[in-house]
Amino acid sequence: MAKSKTIKVDYLARVEGEGAxxxxxxxxxxxxxxLKIFEPPRFFEGFMRGRxxxxxxxxxARICGICxxxxxxxxxxxxxxxxxxxxxxELHALRRLIYCGEWIESHTLHIYMLHAPDxxxxxxxxxxxxxxxxxxxxxxxxxxxxxxIVGLLGGREVHPINVRVGxxxxxxxxxELQPLREQLLHARDMAIETVRWTASLPFPNFERAQSEQYExxxxxxxxxxxxxxxxxxxxRGLAIPVSAYESHFREEHIEYSSALHxxxxxxxxxxxxxxxxxxLNADRLSPLVRQLADEVGFPPFTANPxxxxxxxxxxxxxxxxxxxxxxxxxxxxxxSYVPVAPCAGTGYGATEAPRGLLYHRYQIDDAGKIxxxxxxxxxxxxxxxxxxxxxxxxxxxxxxxxxxxxARCEQAIRNYDPCISCSTHFLKLHLQRSERIGP
Amino acid sequence: xxxxxxxxxxSNTKARLAVWxxxxxxxxxxxxxxxxxxxxxxxxxxxxxxxxxxxxxxxxGPYDLSLVEGSVTTADEVRRIHxxxxxxxxxxxxxxxxxxxxIQALRNFSDVDDFIAAVYAHPEYIDTLKTxxxxxxxxxxxxxxxxxxxxxxxxxEVISAFLHQRPPQVPAHSVCIECKxxxxxxxxxAHGTPCLGPVTHAGCGAICPxxxxxxxxxxxxxxxxxxxxxxxxxQQELGAEKALVIEYxxxxxxxxxxxxxxxxxxxxxxxxx
Numbered sequence: 001m002a003k004s005k006t007i008k009v010d011y012l013a014r015v016e017g018e019g020a021x022x023x024x025x026x027x028x029x030x031x032x033x034x035l036k037i038f039e040p041p042r043f044f045e046g047f048m049r050g051r052x053x054x055x056x057x058x059x060x061a062r063i064c065g066i067c068x069x070x071x072x073x074x075x076x077x078x079x080x081x082x083x084x085x086x087x088x089x090e091l092h093a094l095r096r097l098i099y100c101g102e103w104i105e106s107h108t109l110h111i112y113m114l115h116a117p118d119x120x121x122x123x124x125x126x127x128x129x130x131x132x133x134x135x136x137x138x139x140x141x142x143x144x145x146x147x148x149i150v151g152l153l154g155g156r157e158v159h160p161i162n163v164r165v166g167x168x169x170x171x172x173x174x175x176e177l178q179p180l181r182e183q184l185l186h187a188r189d190m191a192i193e194t195v196r197w198t199a200s201l202p203f204p205n206f207e208r209a210q211s212e213q214y215e216x217x218x219x220x221x222x223x224x225x226x227x228x229x230x231x232x233x234x235x236r237g238l239a240i241p242v243s244a245y246e247s248h249f250r251e252e253h254i255e256y257s258s259a260l261h262x263x264x265x266x267x268x269x270x271x272x273x274x275x276x277x278x279x280l281n282a283d284r285l286s287p288l289v290r291q292l293a294d295e296v297g298f299p300p301f302t303a304n305p306x307x308x309x310x311x312x313x314x315x316x317x318x319x320x321x322x323x324x325x326x327x328x329x330x331x332x333x334x335x336s337y338v339p340v341a342p343c344a345g346t347g348y349g350a351t352e353a354p355r356g357l358l359y360h361r362y363q364i365d366d367a368g369k370i371x372x373x374x375x376x377x378x379x380x381x382x383x384x385x386x387x388x389x390x391x392x393x394x395x396x397x398x399x400x401x402x403x404x405x406x407a408r409c410e411q412a413i414r415n416y417d418p419c420i421s422c423s424t425h426f427l428k429l430h431l432q433r434s435e436r437i438g439p
Numbered sequence: 440x441x442x443x444x445x446x447x448x449x450s451n452t453k454a455r456l457a458v459w460x461x462x463x464x465x466x467x468x469x470x471x472x473x474x475x476x477x478x479x480x481x482x483x484x485x486x487x488x489x490x491x492x493x494x495x496x497x498x499x500g501p502y503d504l505s506l507v508e509g510s511v512t513t514a515d516e517v518r519r520i521h522x523x524x525x526x527x528x529x530x531x532x533x534x535x536x537x538x539x540x541x542i543q544a545l546r547n548f549s550d551v552d553d554f555i556a557a558v559y560a561h562p563e564y565i566d567t568l569k570t571x572x573x574x575x576x577x578x579x580x581x582x583x584x585x586x587x588x589x590x591x592x593x594x595x596e597v598i599s600a601f602l603h604q605r606p607p608q609v610p611a612h613s614v615c616i617e618c619k620x621x622x623x624x625x626x627x628x629a630h631g632t633p634c635l636g637p638v639t640h641a642g643c644g645a646i647c648p649x650x651x652x653x654x655x656x657x658x659x660x661x662x663x664x665x666x667x668x669x670x671x672x673x674q675q676e677l678g679a680e681k682a683l684v685i686e687y688x689x690x691x692x693x694x695x696x697x698x699x700x701x702x703x704x705x706x707x708x709x710x711x712x
C-alpha cells in the first residue's frame with residue numbers, strides 16, 4: 001500500500017494576509033487539499049451597521065492595504081445605486097483613472113515582488129535584485145507610476161482620502177495631470193518590456209481537461225475593458241446585472257474547512273481575476289496591448305493559471321494606455337461631487353479589483369445609516385478554484401522532489417495573487433501547527 | 440536616507456530587520472514596499488531577516504529591529520507577541536492597529552458576539568478575543584509610529600534613527616500645524632467643516648484639508664489634545680450632532696485612550712452640558 005505523504009506550509013509567504021496549506025497525497029492520488037485562511041476576522045460587515053453611508057469608502061478601504069481603491073469603488077457605486085444617484089461622465093472617468101493607478105501598482109507588486117521570484121527561483125524580490133537589478137528596478141519604477149496616480153487623485157497611496165459617495169472631495173485641474181502624464185509615458189515603456197519579459201518566463205505546462213474547464217467570471221461592458229461597471233458574465237453564458245449576484249452565487253461552509261467558499265449555484269467553483277477579465281474581454285483591450293500580445297504570441301484566451309503573470313502584465317500596459325487616454329481627454333468636472341440626500345434603499349456594486357470581481361450590497365435606512373452590509377472579496381470567490389487547481393496540479397508534478405513539489409504548490413496559489421487579509425468573510429481555523437515547515 | 444548601520448551589539452554585521460503582522464489590512468507593511476526609491480538601498484544597509492509578505496526566506500532571531508503591524512485579537516496573537524518581544528532588541532509598532540487597536544477595536548464598544556452573528560453563519564467556529572488591543576497593552580514598546588496608514592517617509596526616518604541609536608524625528612504636534620505649513624485655508628473656519636485636525640497627531644501632511652475635507656483622525660490623538668473643547672465646538676459652533684462626533688472619534692483609532700474617553704464621555708452626556 002502506498003505511503004501517504006503530506007505537504008504542510010504553515011505560513012504562506014508573499015501573499016497578503018495569513019494563510020496556510022495542507023495537502024495529503026500518495027501514489028494513488030491527492031486525498032485532501034485545504035487552503036487554510038487563519039487571518040483573524042475583523043467583522044467589517046458587522047460594525048458597519050449603524051454607520052453613516054458616507055463613511056463607507058473610508059471604512060471599507062481599511063479591508064485591504066493593497067487594493068483600497070477597489071473597496072472604495074464598489075462601495076461608492078453600491079451607495080449611489082441605493083440613493084439613485086447618477087454621476088456625470090467626467091466623474092466616472094476620474095474614477096476609472098484612479099482605478100488604473102491601483103491596477104498598475106497592485107499588479108506590478110504582484111508580478112515583480114510576489115510571483116516572479118517563483119519562476120526564477122528566488123525567495124523574494126530583494127534577493128532577485130542581486131542578480132537582476134535592472135528588472136527589479138524597472139518593476140519599482142512602474143509601481144511608483146501607478147502609485148503616483150493614486151497619490152494625486154486619492155491624496156495618498158494606501159487608504160486614499162479623496163473618494164466620496166457622489167464623486168470626489170476635490171478634482172484636479174488639467175495642469176496638475178501633466179507631470180503625471182510624463183511619468184506615465186516613461187513607465188509605459190517599461191510596462192511594454194514587462195510584457196516581453198513575463199511572456200518569456202518558463203511556464204509549467206498545466207491545462208485542465210475539457211471536462212474540468214474553469215468557468216471564468218468577470219464584469220463585461222459593451223464599450224470598455226471592465227473596471228468599474230458592467231454586467232456579470234461568464235464563459236458559460238452567465239449574463240446578469242450586478243443586482244442579481246446573490247441569486248446566482250452562494251457562499252457556503254465546506255465540511256472539512258471553516259472558510260466560506262463561493263460557488264455558482266448548481267455549477268460549483270468559478271474563477272475571477274485578470275485571466276477571467278482577459279478571456280471574456282480581450283477584444284476590448286487597447287490596440288497597443290493587442291499588438292504586443294500578438295508580438296509575444298500570447299493568445300486571446302488562456303486556461304493555464306501560471307500564465308496569469310503575463311495577463312497581469314498586459315493589464316498593466318492597458319492601464320497605462322487607458323490612464324493616458326483619460327488624461328488626454330480630461331475635462332475638469334463642473335462639480336467635484338453630486339450632493340447626497342439620504343433615503344432608504346438597497347444598493348449593489350461590483351467592480352473589478354486587481355484580483356477580480358468585488359461585490360458589495362448595502363441596505364440603507366431613511367436616516368442614511370447602514371442597516372446591512374455584504375462584501376464578497378475576490379479571494380474568497382477563488383478559494384475553491386485554488387484548491388481544485390492543487391488537486392489537479394499535484395498528480396502532474398508528483399515526480400518532483402518533495403521540496404520542489406511544495407514550491408510548485410505555493411506557486412500555484414500565488415497564481416491567484418490571493419489577498420487573504422480581506423477577512424470580512426474568513427473564519428478563524430483551528431490549525432494543528434507544526435514547528436517545522438515542510439513535509 | 441538610511442545609511443549602513445552596525446549591529447546594535449557593536450559588531451560589524453548588518454543590523455537585522457524583522458516585519459511582523461497581526462490583525463490588520465497589511466497596508467502599513469506595504470508602505471515599506473511602497474518605498475520604491477529606497478527599498479533596494481535599505482536592503483543593502485540591513486539584513487531583512489523576516490518579512491513574510493516580501494520573502495519566503497526567513498531566518499531566526501534575535502532581531503535588532505522588529506516592526507510590528509496589526510492589533511491583538513486572538514489568544515495565539517497574545518502568545519506570539521511575547522515571543523517576538525523576547526527576540527527583538529528594539530520593537531516599533533507601525534500603524535493605528537498596532538498602536539491603538541485599529542478599526543477592529545470597534546468591537547470593544549459592543550458585544551463581539553453581535554458582530555460574529557452579523558457576519559458568520561456558524562459563530563461556533565469563531566475563535567477571537569472580545570477586544571482588539573494595541574501591541575503596547577501586552578509588551579513594552581520602544582516607539583509607536585501613528586497612522587492609518589503610516590507615512591512611509593516617517594517609517595524610513597524611524598528605521599534609520601533606531602539603527603543609529605538616535606531618537607526619531609517624528610513631530611507630536613497636531614494636524615493643524617501641518618495645515619498651516621502647507622498654507623491651507625482652514626476648512627473649519629472658512630467653510631464650517633467639522634475637522635479633527637486640532638486634536639489629531641501630525642504625520643499625514645494634512646491631506647484631508649488639502650483635499651477640501653475635514654480631518655477624520657486617522658493618525659490618532661496628538662500629545663495633550665483638548666478633546667473637551669473640540670467636542671464642544673463641533674456641537675455648539677458647527678452644529679454637529681452628538682452621534683456624528685462620536686462616529687468621528689470611533690473609527691481607526693477608536694480604542695486610543697484619549698479618543699475612547701472622549702467618545703464614552705459624549706455617550707454618557709445627557710445633553711445638558
